[in-house]
Every structure is written in structure tokens, then in C-alpha cells.
Amino acid sequence: MRIISGKYKSKRISAPKNLPVRPTTDMAKEALFNILNNLFYFEGITVIDLFAGTGNISYEFASRGTENIHAVDANYGCIKFINQTAKDLNTEINTYKSDVYKFLEKTPLKADIIFADPPYDFKEDQFLKIADTVFERDLLNEDGVLIIEHSKHTDLTKHPKHSYDKRYGGNVFSFFEYH
Secondary structure (H helix, E strand, O other): EEOOOOOOOOOOOOOOOOOOOOOHHHHHHHHHHHHOOOOOHHHOOOOEEEEOOOHHHHHHHHHHOOOOEEEOOHHHHHHHHHHHHHHHHHOEEEEOOOHHHHHHOOOOOEEEEEEEEEOOOOOOOHHHHHHHHHHHOEEEEEEEEEEEEOOOOOOOOOOEEEEEEEEEOOOEEEEEOOO
8 A cells, every 4th residue: 555645645654464454545535535635725634534444544544744643543453553564654643442333332532533444244223323322422523524444335325414425436435414
């Protein structure tokens, strides 16, 4: 994986093969950040990266100047890798080794962007539970957005806070907002 833009542009990051991850493709990540670049000033926002895996999305935010980044993953190897990579990049990413649902139930954080990239084999209700919890707990700032990455075989458009989808190959980013 590589960092698309910002101060670490073109930097390649190689994750250990033994991590249970499926990083967002560079093409899909670039398209996502083109959208976000039109919505947010990266230097002033708070980001929560759920199911952070290798930290791919967190590094992209850090490269673009975001300083308040929180990465959550249940896998110790993933958290260890994110911590080491953040140290190597000389940037700060707050990491949490936690089940994402438990983290969402307890966190006092509010964010401008919450990005979730759960396993593609999740059932629809597992994806929707993320959105339900984010909005029930009021975890987004006023103009904030929740983005859930999933396969084209999952449909999240029935959720009342769903705004729109963006599709890139087999990847879909579903956007959820306060209306």
C-alpha cells in the first residue's frame, strides 16, 4: 500500500503477511480522499478509524495534516503495526485495541469523520449496527460523516441516516450523515 497525497506522498508501507486484513485499494482510497477533500479541511478535524487493520486510512489522514486520529482494531498485531508505523512516520495516531462495538458503546470521543472498514463477510445487520450506534450515541460532530466500506453485494441504503454510495470496482463507500 502507498500513501496517496500529503507530506508522506508515495511512501510505501508493507504490512506483515500474518495480519488478518484487506486494505482499501489505492484506487478506492484516492477516490475517497478526493471526495473528503471537498468536504473537510483535514488539519482541523477529528477522525476515528474503525477496523483500522494496517492503519492505511489513518496514515493517509496523517499525511494530509490531520493530528487528531483514533485507530481502533481488535487485533493486537494490527495495533502494534500501526503504533510502529506511526512512530516511523513521526506522527501521532491514538490506538485502541478493542472490539469496535464495545469501543463505540463507551467512547467519549466525537469525530468529524468516522471511517469503518469491517470484514466484507459481515451480515447486513452487523454493518447497520455500526451506523445505529454512531447516531444513537451522537458520536459525530454537527457536519460529520460516517463512511462504511463494504462490498457491492451489501446494501445499506435503507438506513435512515444513509446519504449516498460511491462505488469503485467491487468496493462501495456508504456515507451516513445527520439530515
